[in-house]
Amino acid sequence: MAQQKTKRVPPKWSLWFKGLDEWLLIFQKVSGAILILYLLGHTLVISTALGLGHPSPLTWNAIIGTIEGPAIYGHIHVGTVIEYLIALLAAVHGANGFRLILTQYFGVGLPKPERHTFPRAVPSTKKPGQAWLKYIAVIVIIIFLILATLVAFIW
């Protein structure tokens, strides 16, 4: 008997671009990709700035000074703005990721199964049971945004 070849079929992308939940999942993937690229660069830069285990103020100041770039306004450098944006992205990724773990893995806020009664055969899946998790995530992000703005630009 001839072996049947299995062919991997690409996802049907149109199914993804539907609602907020789908967009939040896409955001999680894109922000994750940006953050891992940043992490690789950040680790290599800080390791170099620490002289690969032989720390000296000279090496540190040279590397960090180059990475921070020119001053934009007062004590704020280009690097400050980039780090601020990355920290914000990490906060949104973390808050959204924690929400996804709670909903996808633990099923928090999922609607309870309902008895199928005639004539309403199929229970609605569009219940706002998980919306409160999104509101909590937004509140956490706003608090982080305020603190990060103070730390990066004001204090």
Add this chain to the structure above:
Amino acid sequence: MVMGMVSASTLRKWQYLLGIVLIVVVGIHLAFRWPSYEQSITYTAAISHIQAWDFAYAAVLYILLYAALTHGLIGLRTLLLELWHWKYARITIDVTLILIGVFVAIVGTIALTGTILALIH
């Protein structure tokens, strides 16, 4: 599942577990920027951070390095496997990401361990 491979559901569990760990350690790492980012990135501040809490913060940095690399690279692998479907996609992605991860982990470990040893002696 091919022998020797980790099942997708196991990777997913690790991904979620490391995500929760990262919320804590990234939170601690960012808290060390307090009260001013510019002051926290000076050489004196960076060295005192590593020594903080009797080097317990250095332990946080080790956890952060390994957890973030593992979490990030598993996530990137999932994303790349969703986008690429050619014949050798899986083996190419796996080998490339493992090599990158091991390299960065070694560089980070050498830098951090060397700094800790230099500060102790």
